[in-house]
Amino acid sequence: MSTISEIIKDAHKKLQKLLENYIMSNGNVDDQQSWSNQFRQDFIRHSTAEELILFPAYEKYIKENNTELIHQSQRDHREMKKLLFILDLTTITDPKYRFIFDQLIELFHKHIQREQNQNLPKLEEVLIPDQSSSLANDFQQAKYSSNLKVYPTSSVNPPL
Numbered sequence: 001m002s003t004i005s006e007i008i009k010d011a012h013k014k015l016q017k018l019l020e021n022y023i024m025s026n027g028n029v030d031d032q033q034s035w036s037n038q039f040r041q042d043f044i045r046h047s048t049a050e051e052l053i054l055f056p057a058y059e060k061y062i063k064e065n066n067t068e069l070i071h072q073s074q075r076d077h078r079e080m081k082k083l084l085f086i087l088d089l090t091t092i093t094d095p096k097y098r099f100i101f102d103q104l105i106e107l108f109h110k111h112i113q114r115e116q117n118q119n120l121p122k123l124e125e126v127l128i129p130d131q132s133s134s135l136a137n138d139f140q141q142a143k144y145s146s147n148l149k150v151y152p153t154s155s156v157n158p159p160l
């Protein structure tokens with residue numbers, strides 16, 4: 001059974017690949033649109049599952065200084081969802097689209113660095129292996145049962 005860290009790192013890799021594909025398809029509007037759509041859908045599923053499973057696990061298991069860690073994670077998601085909302089209102093041929101997408105990529109990279117290098121190691125430190133694999137299982141289930149609203153109501157306010 002995989003740990004929660006392994007499952008999340010694997011999901012980050014897949015999301016990163018979608019971003020790379022978007023960048024590589026520069027010049028082909030249809031491909032760009034398709035990679036962008038796929039990234040946005042997968043990101044929403046991923047972030048919804050994090051909000052439902054991972055953030056509450058931070059709160060439950062990491063006893064010391066967990067408040068700032070959780071708030072920072074929520075801020076990251078909120079900022080990225082704002083950009084996704086703006087992208088939804090922007091056509092892909094608008095020069096602003098790439099500019100906004102670049103901001104999204106930058107935020108995404110910062111977020112996954114924080115998650116993988118700080119938050120997840122802290123969580124794994126206090127979990128026993130069974131708890132970690134059970135969270136991994138819950139995470140996968142939450143991901144596949146989440147709908148694709150851009151603004152899941154779990155921990156974010158509408159951006160505008």
Ligand SMILES: [Fe+2]
Binds near residue numbers: 012
């Ligand atoms: Fe993540």
